[in-house]
Amino acid sequence: MPTYRFRYFNLRGLGEVPRLLFALAGQDYEDVRIPSEAWATEKPNTPLGQMPVLDIDGKPFCQSSAISRYLARTFGFYGNGDLEALQVDQALGVVQDVITAFLKSKFEKDAAKQEELMKEMKEVKIPLYFGMFEKLLKNNGSTGYFVGKKISLADVSLFDLCDKVQPLVKFADYPLVKKCNENVGENPKIKAWVKKRPVTDF
Missing domain, CATH: 3.40.30.10 (Glutaredoxin)
Known part of the structure; x- marks a missing residue:
């Protein structure tokens, strides 16, 4: 090793x-x-x-x-085979979209512009992207994982993302995201x- x-x-x-x-x-x-x-x-x-x-x-x-x-x-933690890796990658693409938007708002130096960006993040972009996560998780059988029934890089990345944007997200609106986040967080x-x-x- x-x-x-x-x-x-x-x-x-x-x-x-x-x-x-x-x-x-x-x-x-x-x-x-x-x-x-x-x-x-x-x-x-x-x-x-x-x-x-x-x-x-x-x-x-x-x-x-x-x-x-x-x-x-x-x-x-990258799935089994190319198709499962593709499932991981599509979730990672959405994670990156959220991170890009979040960092733009978080590090905006103009206070008024930052407030506007944060408002858009909370009211528009979080619902858009977290709705996408819900769809991807549902397409995997609502197991609480993006691929199969075990943790992958996609799940770990969502867990980390949820930690960063937690104040902006009402997790009750995204039950499958909540389930995925808990699956990772409860791993010993x-x-x-x-x-x-x-x-x-x-």
């Missing part, structure tokens, strides 16, 4: 899905959290001048989605990680 070293800031942010996958797999790794004030020094040591970075036997790789997909395939390995992970703002 390779030696893994995962480098990211002391945030959940773009680094939490890989950490959740390590936890779910029961795989040891070095969780390196770079202080923001040390980023200028660390930046030249990354492949593309950005984090997260996954070092595999000392060789660095970047891009959070690429890292998550690699870990999911390696640990068996995930539960143990969430309990012990550092408390961060985002």
